[in-house]
Amino acid sequence: MEPDLDASKAGRGFLRRIFRYKAAPDVSRDREALVIAFASGKGGTGKSFLTTNAAIGLHRLGRRVAVVDCDFGLANAHLLFGVNPRFTMQHLLDGAISAQQALMPTPYGPGLIAGGSGISSLAELGARHMQVLGRALGWVAANHDVVLLDCPAGLAPPAMITVLAAQHVVVVTNPEIAALTDAYALIKCLARQPSWPTVHLVVNRVAQPGLGRATFERLAEVSRRFAGCEIHYLGEVPEDSAVTHRRLGQAPLLVSHPECPTSLAIQSMLSTLEKNVGGLQMQASANQGVEARMAAQIRRW
Amino acid sequence: MIRGPVLPQMREGLWALVAGRLEAIETGLLLVLEDLDCSGGRLGAVEGLARDAAGAPVLLTMATDGDALLAGRVLAASEFLQRVGDSLAAAVPEGNFAPGVNGRVVVVGTEGASASLESLRRLSLPGVALCRLEPFRIGGVERFAVRWLANGPEAAAKVTAAQVDFAVAADRRADWQTIEQLSLRLDPAVRIDGDRFLRRITWQGRLLGEVCAADGTLRGSGADGVSYRLLSPRDVREFGDRLVRRYAELTGLSMDGGNRAGEPSARPREDEVGGCVAARNAKGVAPGESLRASLSSARLTPEEYSALGGPARLAGGGTEVAGVAENVIRAVSAQEGSWAGPTMRTD
Numbered sequence: 001m002e003p004d005l006d007a008s009k010a011g012r013g014f015l016r017r018i019f020r021y022k023a024a025p026d027v028s029r030d031r032e033a034l035v036i037a038f039a040s041g042k043g044g045t046g047k048s049f050l051t052t053n054a055a056i057g058l059h060r061l062g063r064r065v066a067v068v069d070c071d072f073g074l075a076n077a078h079l080l081f082g083v084n085p086r087f088t089m090q091h092l093l094d095g096a097i098s099a100q101q102a103l104m105p106t107p108y109g110p111g112l113i114a115g116g117s118g119i120s121s122l123a124e125l126g127a128r129h130m131q132v133l134g135r136a137l138g139w140v141a142a143n144h145d146v147v148l149l150d151c152p153a154g155l156a157p158p159a160m161i162t163v164l165a166a167q168h169v170v171v172v173t174n175p176e177i178a179a180l181t182d183a184y185a186l187i188k189c190l191a192r193q194p195s196w197p198t199v200h201l202v203v204n205r206v207a208q209p210g211l212g213r214a215t216f217e218r219l220a221e222v223s224r225r226f227a228g229c230e231i232h233y234l235g236e237v238p239e240d241s242a243v244t245h246r247r248l249g250q251a252p253l254l255v256s257h258p259e260c261p262t263s264l265a266i267q268s269m270l271s272t273l274e275k276n277v278g279g280l281q282m283q284a285s286a287n288q289g290v291e292a293r294m295a296a297q298i299r300r301w
Numbered sequence: 302m303i304r305g306p307v308l309p310q311m312r313e314g315l316w317a318l319v320a321g322r323l324e325a326i327e328t329g330l331l332l333v334l335e336d337l338d339c340s341g342g343r344l345g346a347v348e349g350l351a352r353d354a355a356g357a358p359v360l361l362t363m364a365t366d367g368d369a370l371l372a373g374r375v376l377a378a379s380e381f382l383q384r385v386g387d388s389l390a391a392a393v394p395e396g397n398f399a400p401g402v403n404g405r406v407v408v409v410g411t412e413g414a415s416a417s418l419e420s421l422r423r424l425s426l427p428g429v430a431l432c433r434l435e436p437f438r439i440g441g442v443e444r445f446a447v448r449w450l451a452n453g454p455e456a457a458a459k460v461t462a463a464q465v466d467f468a469v470a471a472d473r474r475a476d477w478q479t480i481e482q483l484s485l486r487l488d489p490a491v492r493i494d495g496d497r498f499l500r501r502i503t504w505q506g507r508l509l510g511e512v513c514a515a516d517g518t519l520r521g522s523g524a525d526g527v528s529y530r531l532l533s534p535r536d537v538r539e540f541g542d543r544l545v546r547r548y549a550e551l552t553g554l555s556m557d558g559g560n561r562a563g564e565p566s567a568r569p570r571e572d573e574v575g576g577c578v579a580a581r582n583a584k585g586v587a588p589g590e591s592l593r594a595s596l597s598s599a600r601l602t603p604e605e606y607s608a609l610g611g612p613a614r615l616a617g618g619g620t621e622v623a624g625v626a627e628n629v630i631r632a633v634s635a636q637e638g639s640w641a642g643p644t645m646r647t648d
Contacts, residue, residue: 155596181609185601192595194553222608300553300592 031282032141032289033066036148036273037166037197040173041182043074043153046204047172050237050266051150052080052110053254057270059109060254063145063280066103066111068137070162071152072125075115080252081106083114090116092136093129099136108255113140115150125158127298134298137165138291145281147290155189157301163190165294168277169197170234174205175215184222191229193297199223199231200276202269205239212236234272237265310413312363316348318445319363319409319434321602326361326409326432326447329354329489331594333396339381344374347406352594354489356399358382358389364410364417364431371408371417372424378406379429395593399490399503405430405452422451468497470517476537477519480512483541487548502544509547510540523547 038051051067058065069077069089078085083106092102092113102113113136141147149166152159163169169190173183183201190196201219203212216233223229240262250256254263274280309315323330331352337360338346349361360378364371382389382404390398398404405428410418418431430452434445469477477500484491484502491509495501502509512531513520519531521540524547531537601609 155599157592157596160592160596177610181601181606184605184609185599188601188605189596189599192599193592218609222605226602226605226608296553297592 031284032138033064033144033147033282034168034277034280035137035141035166035290036146037151037163037169038148039151039159039163039169039171039186040153040179041155041171041184041186042173042179045153045172045174045179046237047153048076048080048150049253050170050172050202050204050269051148052077053252053263053266054270055110055148056108056252056254057267058146058148058280061270061280064143065109065146065148066113066140066144067148067150068113068140069115069150070133070159071115071150072158074152077112077150078114081108081110081112082251083107083112085112085114088114088116089133093125093132095132099139102136103140108252110148111140111144127301130158130161130294130298130301133162134165134291134294137294138289141290155186160189161294161297161301164193164196164297165290166197167283168200168273170200170202170273171231172202172204173215173219175203175207175211180215180219184219184227187219187223187229187231188227191223191227196229198277199229200234200273201231202234203236206236207239209236209238232276234276235265235269237269238262310365310411312348312365312368315363315365315409315411317603319361320349321600321604322445323351323361325445326407327353327359330359331597332600333358333393333594333597340374340377344370344377347374347378350393350396352396352398355402355492356397356490357402358393358396358398358404360404360406362406362408364408364414364421366411366413366417368414368417371414372421375406375408375421375426375429379426382406382428395591395597397591397594403428407432409434418450425451428452466497467495467500467514469514469519473514473517473519473531476531476534477512477514479537480521480531480541480544484509484544487545488552491548504548504551507551509551510544 038047038054040047048069048071055065055067067077067081069075071077072089075088083104085104087097087102087104089102091097092099093116099113103111104114106112137147137149149162151162163186171183171186173179187199190199201216203215206212206215212235213233215236216231220231220233223231238261240260253260254266257263270280309318319326320332320335323332332349333352334350335348336346337350339360347360347362351359351361353359360382362371362374362378385392389404390396406426407430408418408421410431410433412433412435415433418433421429422431431450432453433448433450435448436443436445438444467477480502481493481500484493487509488504491502491504493500493502495511498514500512502511508524510524511522513522520528521531521543522528523540523543529536529540531540
């Protein structure tokens with residue numbers, strides 16, 4: 001019996017029964033989810049906020065969505081979803097549980113594998129942990145339409161391996177020089193690999209309309225000229241004090257304020273992303289899925 | 302007075318310039334780590350530890366005018382490499398150094414350090430290469446050429462064919478030369494060594510294949526240990542193909558019609574993103590570079606930093622550039638536009 005259906009643990013089984021979340025049984029590995037990594041060179045750009053709200057937006061479009069909080073040790077996606085996970089990424093990487101056990105329902109539709117809080121540094125993660133993560137991602141991708149990876153900030157190998165396992169990466173930046181240079185550093189690192197995901201850019205916390213586009217154009221020019229990498233614009237998300245001052249336990253913004261400018265910007269971002277990637281649904285994997293991509297990077301570590 | 306381009310005269314400034322342009326110093330040179338002290342703090346640290354195209358460690362130090370500790374530092378660095386030998390590869394795994402290759406020291410100086418460089422050149426230290434940067438300006442941009450004074454890359458290039466004669470039968474020599482030339486063309490880091498009857502072809506210390514001369518014939522074996530008799534030109538071509546595929550496998554290159562490795566075969570249509578595609582980087586990505594090395598070598602150059610809107614880092618003439626946010630705000634403020642302020646309810 002799944003631990004959270006144990007009658008002695010009141011509440012957990014109740015949630016599952018209420019929302020009837022159930023991952024589909026294993027399907028053929030010939031097709032798997034569209035895997036999108038949300039990444040940034042710098043922390044604090046709003047990556048997790050965008051990941052969780054994007055997941056809810058995709059769920060509302062009828063997609064089976066899972067969020068994997070890969071921010072090892074600094075997890076916060078579960079806080080934004082308002083859930084208290086029994087199992088986390090740490091249990092998964094230690095081999096104590098399966099991906100199926102780690103994946104939990106959220107009240108807003110998407111499934112979530114919560115990040116760990118006991119992993120004090122990315123240096124603790126080795127190839128074995130990343131292989132376990134790769135297998136888990138393979139299972140998640142086989143059972144959903146879209147998988148969003150909330151990646152750790154920075155350029156440490158485990159963070160980069162996670163990003164490189166995706167087919168698309170949404171680089172989240174802010175329109176200020178520190179975030180911009182770190183975003184470019186990430187793009188440059190990606191462009192130095194034998195293969196890298198298609199890079200999309202969203203500019204978060206934009207104080208004035210148009211600033212996001214100008215920021216993108218500067219970054220796109222530098223990326224094209226110096227790193228030989230083309231990036232695609234997804235849009236700008238406005239600065240909103242209601243976002244920064246949200247209380248713990250509040251519903252995600254797309255749920256509580258679906259008509260506010262920030263929510264509308266996120267929905268516009270998803271629409272552009274769908275146009276860019278040619279559809280937000282499962283794709284043929286032909287044995288080159290997320291697990292294989294991750295394994296290739298682990299071999300190069 | 303017309304003043305020509307000037308290179309930084311302080312070690313820190315010169316290193317900042319050189320570190321971002323190691324490819325200009327020597328093709329395939331990749332920075333691994335900085336600030337290596339191999340003299341117990343007495344003579345100052347060498348600026349960088351790099352890896353060359355053959356996977357050998359290279360200690361880089363800057364020579365500037367008036368640096369009285371330069372010769373001692375260079376000697377200490379050279380002795381350090383001789384003392385530690387192969388254990389450096391184990392101590393610095395992120396360097397991905399090839400086993401069994403000798404390291405060397407590269408001293409980079411400017412015109413102001415000519416006297417110091419000349420002194421070092423006269424010492425004829427083995428394993429120490431000396432070069433001087435010659436600045437020039439082209440298209441409004443300052444660049445530098447590298448003039449090798451001693452033990453430049455040509456001299457340091459590995460002897461990729463072994464010194465011992467390969468006992469190949471006369472009628473099979475052309476086949477062996479075909480394999481040898483194909484292997485050497487693959488990558489500067491390919492090495493061929495062995496004894497009188499065996500040639501081992503490796504890349505950064507990893508086996509691509511072996512060729513053995515026995516009974517008047519040639520036998521090739523791949524990295525998987527499977528042996529093939531090379532009796533005809535077709536056999537030689539097929540063996541060469543196996544070497545190339547092994548090299549592609551080690552370097553992570555895809556051999557499937559140009560698709561990127563690990564890429565799903567059913568990709569979204571590229572023209573749906575306005576014709577812009579995530580293109581392969583043609584700007585000096587070293588094949589087979591490990592993940593760690595690629596990350597450590599992807600530091601921003603002063604030009605990139607400046608282009609993004611940060612201050613230029615070059616000493617001796619770099620100018621502050623207005624931040625991108627300030628430029629953008631100036632442009633945006635000339636436009637009309639305002640956010641419809643948030644009208645959400647508070648909970």
